[in-house]
Amino acid sequence: MRLKFLFFFLTIHLIEADINPENNACSSIESYHIAQMSKKCFYNPDVLSDVPTMTARHGYEAKTFTVTTSDGYILTIFRIISNKTEPVNGPVLVQHGILGSSSSWVAIGNRSLAFYLVDRGYDVWLGNTRGSYYSNQHVNLSVENPEYWDFDVDTIASIDIPTQLKFVFNNTGEKITYIGHSMGTSVIFMYVASNWDADNYVKEIIALAPIAYLNDIPIFEFVRPLGLFLVKILDFVEITGLFYHEDAIHGLLTQICKNTAPELCSLLISLTSGKTVQFPPDDLLLYYSYWPGGISIYILQQYLQIIQSKQFQKFDYGPKRNAKLYGSQTPPVYNLSEIKLPTHLFYGENDIFYRKENIERLYNEIGSSDKTAFSVGTDEEKPFDHIDFLYSENLIQFLYERMFDNL
Ligand SMILES: *[C@@H]1O[C@H](CO)[C@@H](O)[C@H](O)[C@H]1NC(C)=O
Ligand SMILES: *[C@@H]1O[C@H](CO)[C@@H](O)[C@H](O)[C@H]1NC(C)=O
Ligand SMILES: *[C@@H]1O[C@H](CO)[C@@H](O)[C@H](O)[C@H]1NC(C)=O
Ligand SMILES: *[C@@H]1O[C@H](CO)[C@@H](O)[C@H](O)[C@H]1NC(C)=O
Ligand SMILES: *[C@@H]1O[C@H](CO)[C@@H](O)[C@H](O)[C@H]1NC(C)=O
Secondary structure (H helix, E strand, O other): OHHHHHHHHHHHHHHHHOOOOOOOEEOOOHHHHHOOOOOOEEOOOOOOOOHHHHHHHOOOEEEEEEEEOOOOEEEEEEEEEOOOOOOOOOEEEEEOOOOOOHHHHOOOHHHOHHHHHHHOOOEEEEEOOOOOOOOOEEOOOOOOOHHHHOOOHHHHHHHHHHHHHHHHHHHHOOOEEEEEEOHHHHHHHHHHHHOHHHHHOEEEEEEEOOOOOOOOOHHHHHHHHHHHHHHHHHHHOOOOEEOOOHHHHHHHHHHHHHHHOHHHHHHHHHHHHEOOOOOOHHHHHHHHHHOOOOEEHHHHHHHHHHHHHOOOEOOOOOHHHHHHHHOOOOOOEOOHHHOOOOEEEEEOOOEOOOOHHHHHHHHHHOOOOOEEEEEOOOOOOOOOOOOHHHHOOOHHHHHHHHHOOOO
16 A cells, blocks of 8 residues: 555656756755756756857857967967947956866856856956866877976966967957956966066956965865875876866766765865855756866976965975076065056955965055955855855855956
8 A cells, every 4th residue: 555655656756857867957966866857957058068069058159269379388268259249348368277177157157257247248258278178289299298297387377378368469459357266366466476568468357266375274284295295206107287188087077976976076076165155056067077177287286385385486396406497496486566457356265275364465465556355255154165256156246246346
């Protein structure tokens, strides 16, 4: 009798639920286990999609450009356009961070920063730094060649960033509003601090989850020795690039996150980003469709050195080679007081990279007379973590609206 009832109940439930084996987005993490028959789940075509496809699906167009750097890296830049709005507000270059790509600016439907900016009349360009998904070509070197990955944060700051800025400037003839996230902020600080001509190209800097000083954050003090040790081993065995087989990695991760371990995938976001309170469960597979991306071990090494030295400094090659390259045994530090452009910092107090003293030091050292620092999400008592700047369900209200009060 009971069994019959259960059977009846299940049948009704399943009929109502509309089985769809393609479901890949669920409004709760637990539902991913039963994604194909849960009413909380649906199919999101943007999972494992690419920038031009996602852009077109949401009614915009991505024009693809490539530019080759002085050292042979072929970078892809997307320009996002709409036939509904004219770009009257000048160019914006949006630059992703470590392990990322420009996908994150178009992946979350109408919360996507690129679409938000285009709708408000900006001429939107999306940068992709060397080694990332859309910029993994070189005139001579393959990504399988360890030499391809012989670059650090300084290299991106001194070559990729100016190359992209000049390319956008050449195409628009106007100074550019630069918006960067995470490493995308470190590299603009480095570039502007070391180049007197940067203000020929850059109008202002908007830094989301800014990264300069990283000292005395307990978790990093804990992982630093192990991290430096691992990087040395990888260098020794000539594994200088990581995560660059992105299609395979993202295919596998999205499978695991869907069927096997959605809780673990959710936990990993918190472990790498901070106290996650506003990550929409809907976007779990979307996140792993584009993360992690290709990276050089020397980028990780330079950040580990920055944690250790408590300085925002160039790559440390050790005293001998430093002396030869830099003329001093210790690497030079970037002089942030050389940043005279308008600079707006947007940080989150739940960010794993956040420490009050470090943000204050960055803010105080920036030489601009037009600078602001804003803690995102605290009015509503939902401080942003590191990836909330890309995925928070409250992006528009907490971040974008505040950002454009500044423009
Ligand atoms: C690529 O290879 C050619 C031929 O060996 C060489 O002349 C050129 O300098 C290389 N370019 C770069 C950017 O490494
Ligand atoms: C705008 O672009 C969309 C998608 O590319 C297209 O379907 C639509 O017809 C275009 N509208 C106009 C007015 O050109
Ligand atoms: C964004 O899209 C969602 C679902 O497609 C919709 O419910 C919401 O109203 C949209 N928001 C805005 C600001 O357009
Ligand atoms: C920009 O234009 C100048 C002058 O035409 C050219 O020399 C330079 O290579 C261009 N730079 C980029 C990045 O397109
Ligand atoms: C940093 O730059 C400022 C000018 O903006 C200069 O006064 C100062 O001496 C520089 N500091 C160092 C250590 O070079």
